[in-house]
Amino acid sequence: MDRPDSIIHTRELRREFKHTVALDSLDLDVKYGELFGLVGPDGAGKTTCLRLLAGLLNITSGSVEVLGFDLGADSEAVKPHIGYMAQLFSLYGELSVRENLVFFADLFNVEAHIFPQRMARLLEFAGLTEFTNRRAAHLSGGMQKKLALACTLIHQPQILLLDEPTTGVDPVSRREFWDILTDLHMEGTTIVVSTPYMDEADRCSRIGLMYAGRMPVCESPQRIRDQIEGELIELQPEDWRGAGSLLESQAGVLEIQTYGESLHLLVDNAELRLPQIQTSLHANGLSFRSIRTAPATMEQAFISFIRQIEA
């Protein structure tokens, strides 16, 4: 069923490599103006998915339509309308910031009279105005990523496909980068972005959780958090190994996740189980620094989903 409001539309999309199925019968619909996050463990098929959407890989079977173009038939026609940023993308180091932008403006046929103001706006946007003539190789990692984003935006694409754009970038630059993405999202650009960071996933309007070439979960962040079975108790025991093995077999404890020295316990009913767990710890001589109920985060939801799938 074609839905006219979806800008990306895949059915039974499958891509095999020599020994693996990188993407297996993916049905994905992304609507106009969505900020769609792809999350999942390494090797889950996020990069393959984005490359297929950008027309960079041949399809093994199934169909993919982007902006109404059938990429299986012709992957070139859609390219002027999308902005794709590869995971490895490191720009041309010997070219200056301006020359990199000019290069991509040429390839995307940006009209000469429009270019100067658009470049100025993008540089401003990315906070790179004062580095216009600096060689890309001499920019910091975070600035390189922002320049790369500026290059993929030079033709004002309707869709942005970003493959882990903030991997290896410091937290401040990461936040700045996402502020830019949020602005673009507000302006109406459709964005599909893969990320290993759950705080970033939280900023998306919808998240597709990928696992082993499939997308078993595709919901808004709020609904994903809501879908976690049970409620969360955060416990900081003195001996987390002892506490962990004790609580594993407790009635009402669904799952235990370890975070540094604290344990996150997913329980069926936090109000009911909190006193029960405290009593049990005391009875076994295991002391703890703090125990409290907490709202579930994306990260817990993510780990919980993966465990459910693997089990």
Next chain:
Amino acid sequence: MSPRHIWAMTRKEIHHILRDRMAFFLVIISPVLMLVLMSYALAVDIQHVPVVVLDHDRSALSRAFIQSITAGDDIDLIAHVSSMDEIEALLMRGTIKAGIVISPAFTNDLLSFRGIPIQIIIDGTEPSSGGFAAEHIGLRTEEFINASLASQFQTSDLNIDSIQPIDLRIRTWFNPSMKSEVSVIPGLVSMVMGFPALSVAMTLAREREHGTMEQLMATPISRLDLLIGKMIPYAIIGMINVFLLTLVAMALFSVPFNGSFLLFFALSIIFLFAILALGIVIGVFVHTQPAAVGLSFLVIFFPGFFLTGIFFPIVAMPEIARLEALFLPGTPYAVITRGVFLTGVGLDVLWPHAVMLVFLWLVFTVCAALFFKKKLG
């Protein structure tokens, strides 16, 4: 075809070459450097070959003979020895490359027209020096015989004109002094012109290494524009190289240029596009720059050295090697470089080789266009 896309690629590539010192060295300096170094190393003109003489005759005539063959710079007489054992010992130690043994009957046999009994013992482990010594001694011996017989006739009653002494005249054309640089350098020019192909293969591999190739594939640039844009700067640099190499060959090594410059440059452009297309085919199959270098040496430089007939005649090669030589742009180009430099022939003679160049250009361009895809994996 979009001129704007092609120009964007070309300009980017030129920036890269001019700003990356390594790239600049590789494409502009190294062909000239290679030519100069190899020309000196391969200048196989042998001089000062050390020899000893074992003279059993010890006559005035034998001394004159020894003097005549060791005159000049070619052969250095380092000692007179008194036994074969000494010659053997010196040869084994490598002190000498040849030993000359003069029989006790030297004067007698020579004057009674029974030929001259001399023996030359050569160090076969280094055939070029030894062979050169033997050839040289042979030539000088003939000269000596002619000269001494002539003087003999003058003192006898016989009429000099009634018996013709040996008259052997070898004349070498195109390279009268037989300087090996002169014959080798035009061939070397065709070989070092493989560098632009290496560079273009490396630049494709480099885009892959840096992830920029993936980025390029996501843009609307067509495959053909991408490849043309990448080839143009290396074709220009290749022409600069042709010019520099010609200059170096003529100025530094006094290689003559007897043909037409215009024809040479025109055929060089065709050769460049053929070898650049081959470079792109290489670049399509490798994913790292070291692999690009390795494969270029395997496909362009080694065969360029051994199979294009620069040093080893193609007619002497086994069938399979001749077949491979046929598909190297360097093979017809080597004939062309030698032709325009040394014999000074024109298109009336060189046309089959020019046709072959055009053919190879088309073959490799079609291969490049077929193999280079705007897809990953």
